[in-house]
Amino acid sequence: MSAPAAALAADAVTKRYGDVTVLDRVSVVVPRGTCVAIVGESGSGKTTLLRMFNRLVEPNEGSVQVHGRDVAALDGVVLRRTIGYVPQDGGLLPHWSVQRNAELVPWLKHDASRAELAREALALAGLDPARFSARLPSELSGGQRQRVAIARALAAHPDIVLMDEPFGALDAITRGELQETYVALRARLEVTTLLVTHDLREARRLADRVVVMRAGRVEQDAAMPELIAHPASPYVAELLRQALDHEAPRAS
Amino acid sequence: MIVALGALLPFDPAVAQDERRPVVVASKPFGESFLLGEMFAQLLEARGVAVRRRLGLGGTEIAFGALRTGAIDVYPEYSGTGLLVILSEPARFDPHAVFDLVAREFGRRFDVRWLPPLGFENTFAIAVRRSTADSLQLRTLSDLARVAARLRGGFTADFHGRPDGLPGLARAYDIRLRETRSLLPAVKYQALAEGGVDVIDGYSTDGLIRRYNLVVLRDDKSFFPPYEAAALARNALARDNPRAIAVLTELSSRLDVERMRALNERVEVAGESIESVARSALADLGLTGAADVSDSAAARRGRDGSLTSYLVERRGQIARMAARHLLLVAVSLAAAIALAVPLGLALERLPRHAEQVIRAVGLLQTIPSIALLAFMLPALGIGVIPALFALFLYSLYPIVRNTYSGVRTADPAAVAAATALGMTGRQVLRYVRLPLAAPVIMAGIRTAGVIAVGTATLAAFIGAGGLGDPIVAGLALSDTRMILSGALPAAALALVVDGVLALAERAATPRR
Numbered sequence: 001m002s003a004p005a006a007a008l009a010a011d012a013v014t015k016r017y018g019d020v021t022v023l024d025r026v027s028v029v030v031p032r033g034t035c036v037a038i039v040g041e042s043g044s045g046k047t048t049l050l051r052m053f054n055r056l057v058e059p060n061e062g063s064v065q066v067h068g069r070d071v072a073a074l075d076g077v078v079l080r081r082t083i084g085y086v087p088q089d090g091g092l093l094p095h096w097s098v099q100r101n102a103e104l105v106p107w108l109k110h111d112a113s114r115a116e117l118a119r120e121a122l123a124l125a126g127l128d129p130a131r132f133s134a135r136l137p138s139e140l141s142g143g144q145r146q147r148v149a150i151a152r153a154l155a156a157h158p159d160i161v162l163m164d165e166p167f168g169a170l171d172a173i174t175r176g177e178l179q180e181t182y183v184a185l186r187a188r189l190e191v192t193t194l195l196v197t198h199d200l201r202e203a204r205r206l207a208d209r210v211v212v213m214r215a216g217r218v219e220q221d222a223a224m225p226e227l228i229a230h231p232a233s234p235y236v237a238e239l240l241r242q243a244l245d246h247e248a249p250r251a252s
Numbered sequence: 253m254i255v256a257l258g259a260l261l262p263f264d265p266a267v268a269q270d271e272r273r274p275v276v277v278a279s280k281p282f283g284e285s286f287l288l289g290e291m292f293a294q295l296l297e298a299r300g301v302a303v304r305r306r307l308g309l310g311g312t313e314i315a316f317g318a319l320r321t322g323a324i325d326v327y328p329e330y331s332g333t334g335l336l337v338i339l340s341e342p343a344r345f346d347p348h349a350v351f352d353l354v355a356r357e358f359g360r361r362f363d364v365r366w367l368p369p370l371g372f373e374n375t376f377a378i379a380v381r382r383s384t385a386d387s388l389q390l391r392t393l394s395d396l397a398r399v400a401a402r403l404r405g406g407f408t409a410d411f412h413g414r415p416d417g418l419p420g421l422a423r424a425y426d427i428r429l430r431e432t433r434s435l436l437p438a439v440k441y442q443a444l445a446e447g448g449v450d451v452i453d454g455y456s457t458d459g460l461i462r463r464y465n466l467v468v469l470r471d472d473k474s475f476f477p478p479y480e481a482a483a484l485a486r487n488a489l490a491r492d493n494p495r496a497i498a499v500l501t502e503l504s505s506r507l508d509v510e511r512m513r514a515l516n517e518r519v520e521v522a523g524e525s526i527e528s529v530a531r532s533a534l535a536d537l538g539l540t541g542a543a544d545v546s547d548s549a550a551a552r553r554g555r556d557g558s559l560t561s562y563l564v565e566r567r568g569q570i571a572r573m574a575a576r577h578l579l580l581v582a583v584s585l586a587a588a589i590a591l592a593v594p595l596g597l598a599l600e601r602l603p604r605h606a607e608q609v610i611r612a613v614g615l616l617q618t619i620p621s622i623a624l625l626a627f628m629l630p631a632l633g634i635g636v637i638p639a640l641f642a643l644f645l646y647s648l649y650p651i652v653r654n655t656y657s658g659v660r661t662a663d664p665a666a667v668a669a670a671t672a673l674g675m676t677g678r679q680v681l682r683y684v685r686l687p688l689a690a691p692v693i694m695a696g697i698r699t700a701g702v703i704a705v706g707t708a709t710l711a712a713f714i715g716a717g718g719l720g721d722p723i724v725a726g727l728a729l730s731d732t733r734m735i736l737s738g739a740l741p742a743a744a745l746a747l748v749v750d751g752v753l754a755l756a757e758r759a760a761t762p763r764r
Contacts, residue, residue, distance in 0.1 A: 056672060081674030091669025095687050095762035108674050136763065152673070162672075 006068070007032040007160055007192035008053050013062035015048055015216075022048050024216040025062065032159075035186065035193035037207035039200055039239070044213040046196045050162050053194065054080045066160065081108055084153030084161035084191075088168045090145040092137040098122070098148050099133035105156040114155070121151035124188075126181050143174035150182070154189070163195045167202065179205050200243035212236050274302035275489065275496045278327040278715070280315050281308045282437060282728045283520050284374065284457060284481075284512070288328035290530040292483060292500055298540045299499045306634065307526075308724045310713025311410075312337050313626040314634070316484075318714075320362055323633035325489045326500060330374060331366070332479035334358065336416045343416055347373065347478035358484075365490065367483040367497065368504035372512045375476045376411070377456045377468040378421070384450055385467035392472040396451065397425045405432035406440055406449030416477060417453070424475040438727045438735070441466075457509060459517030460730065481507070506537050520729055562733045563740070570719075574741045577718035580636070580711055581704045581749065584643035589697060592648045596655025596693070597681060606656055613652050616645045621710040629714075639708070639716035646707050647700040654696025658689030687762050694757035701753050705746040709738070719745070 008030035015023040023045045030036040038046040051057040052064045055076035064071045071079060084105075092101050099115070100107075102122050106114030119129040125147040137145055146167065153161050166182075167175040179202060186193065186206075197203055203210045204224045212219040212227070212235075220232035228244075231237035275296055279289030286307050293303045306324050309315040316338055318324045334354040335341050339361075344350050351369060358364045380390060380403075388399050396403075411417035412434055421427060429451065435443055441460045444452045454461055454468070461468060483500045490497045515533050518524045534540040563570065592613075599606035619627075624642050632638035662685040670684050671677075712720030719738040726734030 051672075054672060077674050077676050079674075080672060085669070085672040087665065087669050087672070089665045091665040091672075093666045093670065093684055094663055104670070104675075105673055108679070149669075 005031050007066070008036075008194055009065045009068075010049060010052065010059075011063045011065070013049070013052060013059040013064060015045070015052075015057060016060050022216050023059070026213070026216070026218055027062075028211055028218070028221070030192055030194050032192055033190055034208040035195060035206055036209045036211060037195045037197055037203035038211045038213055039197055039203050040213035040219075041198060043215070045216040046213050047164055049213070050164055050194060050196045053160075053162060054083050054085065056080075081105055081156070082158055082160070084156075084158040086146075086149050086153045086161065086163040086166040088165035090137070090149040092145055092148055092152075094137050096136075097133065098127070098135050098137070098140070099129070101137070101148055102133075102151045102155050104152055105158075109156060111156065117155045117157070118151070121155035122148070124154060124185060125151040127151065141174075142170055143178060146170060146178055147181070150178075150185075154185075154191075159190065160192045160194070163193060165197055166195070168197070168199070175202075182206060200239060212239065273492070274304040275326065275493060276304045276306055276324040278306040278309050278315055278318060278324040280312065280327070281310055281713070281724050283459070283730075284455065284516055285328055286526050286725065286728060287515060287519055287530060287533075288370070288481065288483075290526045291503065291534060292326060292328070294527075294530050294534055295503065295539060296496060296499050298534070299495070301493070301496050301499060306715035308712060308721070308728065309634065309715060310622050310625065310710075310724070314622065314629065314713060317626055317629040318634045319364060319484060319486060321630055321633055322486060322488065323629075323635070325496070326483050326485040328370075328481055329366075329484040330479035330481055331369070332375070332416065332477040334366070334484075335477065337414060343420070343475075343477040345474050345477055347480055350478055351480055351482075359487070363487045365485055365487050367485060367501055369480040369482045370503055370507045371481075371505040372457065372507050372509040373478050373480050374455050374457045374509075374512070375471075375479045376417070377454045377458065377461065378451060378471075379444070379454050379461055379466040379468050380451055381444060381447075382465050382467050385469075390467065390469060392470040393421075393425050393427070393475070394472050396469055397427045400427045400429045403429055403450040404448075405429040405451045406435040406443050407432060407453045408437055408440065409434045411453040416475075421475055424473055436727060438730045441730065457512045457516055459513065459515075459520035462513075462517060463521040481512075502539055503537075506539075523729075523731060526725075526729075559733050559736060563737055566737055570737060570741055573717065573719050573721060573738070574745060577705070577708050577711075577720075577742065578745060578749075580639060580643060580708045580716065580718055581701065581745075584640045584708075585647055585697070585701050585704055587640070587644045588647035588651055588700060591644075592651035592696075593655050593693060595648075596652045597659060597686070599652070599656045600659045600681065600685065601677065603660070606660075610649075610653055610656060613649045617649045621646075621707065622713060625710065625714050634714040634716075636711075636716045638714055639711035639718075642710065643704050643708055647704050650696045650699040650703070651693070652696075654699075655689065655693045658692030658696075659685040662688035690760040690762065691757055694753070694760045698750060698753035698757055701749045702746050705742060705749050709742060 006029045010026060010028045012025045012027050013023055014021065014025055026049060028049065038049060040046045048057055052059055053066060055071050099118055102118035103114045106117045111117065119133065122129045122132065127144060127147050167178050170178065183206065195206055209223050210227055211221045214235055220227060220236050227236065228240060231240055277289055277293040279285040289307045293305050296303045309318060312333060315327050319327060331351045331354050335350050336343060339354065339357055355366045358366060378393060384390065390396055407418055433449065440452045441464050443449050445464045485497060515529055518529045519526060599609055621642060625638060628638045628641060632641060659681065667680055667684055670680050708718055709720030709723055711718045712724040719742045722734045722738035726738065
């Protein structure tokens with residue numbers, strides 16, 4: 001077998017904080033070039049799982065692989081520079097310009113073409129570099145800030161992006177626009193995405209596959225149509241009903 | 253900073269074993285001690301002995317500590333204080349026995365000698381207003397005990413604490429006052445005259461007792477031990493410079509209590525300068541030539557004239573003291589920044605120990621300055637170095653605290669994202685936490701700077717100069733204008749330092 005098909009894989013990982021088990025033998029596979037969404041309520045362990053892939057959290061048991069290599073054998077800082085990351089609140093450096101924020105990862109990697117890479121990424125994320133690059137984050141709207149965060153995640157051309165509730169803090173219209181931007185982006189870039197969200201509709205829109213988590217365990221791992229057709233548990237069925245119910249009248 | 257140190261240090265040359273090394277003459281911070289110290293100094297100078305003055309050291313512990321460590325050579329002390337405060341022996345009442353005892357014990361234990369007494373005793377004097385004495389028929393301390401429940405006492409903190417002060421007095425006479433409060437020597441007399449209190453402690457040689465027309469109550473049970481004044485000198489001075497000892501001994505038995513009271517009155521009541529009173533006293537005793545008349549006439553202008561003209565007249569001196577004050581603050585603050593900012597940043601990397609370390613630094617803040625100076629005396633002596641060190645210690649806390657909390661609480665989302673995208677801990681500190689914390693750190697430095705301007709007046713207690721000098725001397729002499737000539741420039745300096753550091757704070761704040 002040549003290169004492994006999975007860009008990201010967690011194999012029976014367990015994470016405990018004291019007596020609290022946050023993840024209980026969780027396994028997830030994200031095939032190369034796909035987008036997998038982890039859906040669950042807060043406290044389900046979805047963010048902890050995401051943070052294992054760039055070694056911000058270490059598992060107590062089990063293993064985590066990136067492109068088939070156990071991350072425990074990789075330097076965390078080097079690993080993180082190869083993986084894009086978009087947090088919920090943008091997490092832009094408030095004292096840095098849009099341009100400098102977008103240049104962050106190429107700059108950390110001493111990439112001489114970081115200015116072009118940043119401009120390119122800003123344009124991809126839907127911001128005109130000529131208009132926005134000199135601005136400070138405080139001079140942007142919430143949606144614009146999140147676009148800068150996406151540009152920052154993509155500027156160094158990572159082939160993996162981790163997104164932790166990337167659009168959760170935005171109003172519905174802005175969220176829709178950014179989701180659209182990301183769908184278009186994925187069509188142009190060969191990028192593997194692990195998306196953490198509590199919003200099943202967002203998962204349906206962006207992801208090829210959905211992993212439903214509950215209390216540190218995987219409840220169901222399936223493509224969206226199968227999830228809707230065959231919910232594996234009453235919990236998944238209830239989650240689907242709540243997320244998609246008010247669409248039903250229009251559908252029927 | 254090195255330049256600044258260079259400017260300060262010439263005042264503090266290393267102790268050389270040179271016979272021509274100036275004799276360091278000191279005093280404690282009250283009028284009579286200032287005057288006696290100045291008389292010692294002028295007499296030595298008149299005999300061709302080089303002198304350096306360290307007048308107004310902050311109390312018995314500091315003056316005696318400085319003498320033991322060789323930072324000073326001689327200062328005026330009282331046998332009773334030596335017995336009770338320094339030797340911690342029980343009180344005795346035969347003056348000769350007390351003097352013999354302290355002379356023997358000081359030589360044996362401290363290698364320090366008492367020169368033959370100056371000729372007068374200065375003991376505590378419990379005083380009341382004449383009207384109080386008349387209406388309540390008060391002559392003696394036993395009389396006071398009878399009516400004490402109706403009277404309020406105002407005593408110096410020193411008198412409140414010492415065994416030969418209020419605790420012993422209350423026990424010996426069964427005096428129970430309605431209430432007592434701690435008063436500074438400078439306000440004690442005024443508080444009594446204006447009826448704020450009814451009984452105060454004074455000295456039997458005080459010039460102010462007569463000025464305020466007070467009645468001193470007779471110590472009919474001989475509670476207060478004798479306090480014979482004498483020069484207290486290092487034995488090393490006798491070895492290195494026997495001539496200095498011989499000169500100082502010329503004053504022995506020459507000052508009786510009447511003469512001393514009259515001299516104190518000129519200083520404390522008439523407001524003549526210490527220098528001119530000392531000069532004319534030495535001349536009157538026939539120890540030096542006649543005092544320069546024009547000089548003493550100038551000094552005799554006393555305390556008339558406005559505060560403004562007083563300040564204008566001394567502007568050169570005030571400017572020099574302010575410059576020195578500022579230098580003390582600048583050097584100690586720079587040193588504190590150099591330690592406290594890196595320490596605060598290091599603690600961010602070791603959050604488990606941070607609170608303990610910061611609390612320990614904060615404890616330094618609670619040490620009273622006199623105690624801190626007395627504690628450092630054996631290692632650092634007196635003068636500029638211990639003053640800088642004390643100011644440095646007092647400046648650490650606000651800077652460490654603000655640095656640590658500034659970097660600790662800097663935009664958590666930005667810190668988390670920067671880490672997740674591959675910044676190392678050091679890079680996060682340097683590029684995210686530190687710039688975001690800069691205004692908070694600067695605010696800490698600003699707090700420390702303003703506090704240091706106020707605290708730097710403590711330098712006067714250990715002869716390091718600055719604007720504390722006129723404050724300490726003015727308090728000792730109850731000279732409001734002299735106090736203000738230090739306090740007003742110090743307040744102005746605090747405002748200037750605050751303003752300058754506020755600009756620095758604004759400059760350090762990143763646009764965001």
